Amino acid sequence: MGITKSQIFNDQQNELAAIFRVLANPARIAILEYIGSQQACICNDIVEHIGLAQPTISQHLKELKSIQLIEGEIEGKKMCYCINLSRWNEIQSFLNEFFDNTRINCC
């Protein structure tokens, strides 16, 4: 098999897992930290800062965009990426809800 059986889980569980999956890579963590620390967040700067090949970074940025964690704005021939703050906060709350609701009984 090898494929996650997402049909047997509910939307909230699948969405949580999807968010965690995007965050489950040190390059993407590093990219988010770098974007968060910069005023300007030019794609090429990210490539140089992280130390992975440009296509690799581009792919990671695409994954981060897929859950709206970051947004890209065209600036001439450059691309300015930034964190989507409202989505950032929304995801943080969503994760905290999961941690808070699950922290209960047992043993």
Place this chain on the structure above:
Amino acid sequence: MGITKSQIFNDQQNELAAIFRVLANPARIAILEYIGSQQACICNDIVEHIGLAQPTISQHLKELKSIQLIEGEIEGKKMCYCINLSRWNEIQSFLNEFFDNTRINCC
């Protein structure tokens, strides 16, 4: 290549990614939610509740144990799993730190 280049990232980034990786699966989310909702958390109950094969559940439990999110206690021939509350809280704080520290400037 296909392997994550963890050498080029720092410990905090790698640890964050490792935690997110364990959480990045709806079956493991469902297992955690189920364990959190029960007083007793017998392995076999988890198997029946989730609806995946017993070896699959056992493997997921192993992953959750690998980051100390849950603990298993032998009770006769049964196994009682429970959430490790101090680790649970520690991880929640660690993730919040990441979200809080990264939520900055840009655009």
Place this chain on the structure above:
DNA sequence: TTTATATATCGCAATATTACGATAATAAAT
């Protein structure tokens, strides 16, 4: 219009993950 620069996409190789059947290991019950 040609050239240079910046980013995205394609295709592939190397690994990692998910799921499960078969089976081993363990402990209670008979």
Place this chain on the structure above:
DNA sequence: ATTTATTATCGTAATATTGCGATATATAAA
């Protein structure tokens, strides 16, 4: 001691992920 019940491990097939070279695309500069 044998059987039964519960959980773990092994091996494997199907897929997913990571990373990069080659290349396409797009815009600015010359």
